[in-house]
Amino acid sequence: MTGAPLLLACPFCGGAAELDTLRPYRNISTGNVERGCAIYCLECSAEHMECYADRRGEDRETVIAEVEERWNRRTTPAGRAALSTTGGGNEE
Numbered sequence: 001m002t003g004a005p006l007l008l009a010c011p012f013c014g015g016a017a018e019l020d021t022l023r024p025y026r027n028i029s030t031g032n033v034e035r036g037c038a039i040y041c042l043e044c045s046a047e048h049m050e051c052y053a054d055r056r057g058e059d060r061e062t063v064i065a066e067v068e069e070r071w072n073r074r075t076t077p078a079g080r081a082a083l084s085t086t087g088g089g090n091e092e
């Protein structure tokens with residue numbers, strides 16, 4: 001771990017988000033279980049995932065940083081902004 005980044009709340013329900021940098025999935029072409037980086041909501045089923053196999057030539061830190069940026073770039077529902085945009089004020 002290189003310091004937990006601040007993930008904004010889920011853009012759909014305002015729930016807390018969690019990062020999984022070793023999310024397993026089954027490659028539809030090879031049938032092998034591979035890994036990807038996923039950020040998902042703990043409350044609803046919203047998720048954004050990027051498969052490392054699709055990003056050959058890039059190191060995982062780059063992919064992870066991009067997934068985090070994409071998640072955080074998404075719109076936060078009106079009225080939920082206070083949960084996430086103040087930065088550092090969240091207790092849980």
Ligand SMILES: [Zn+2]
Nearest residue numbers: 010013041044
């Ligand atoms: Zn959600």
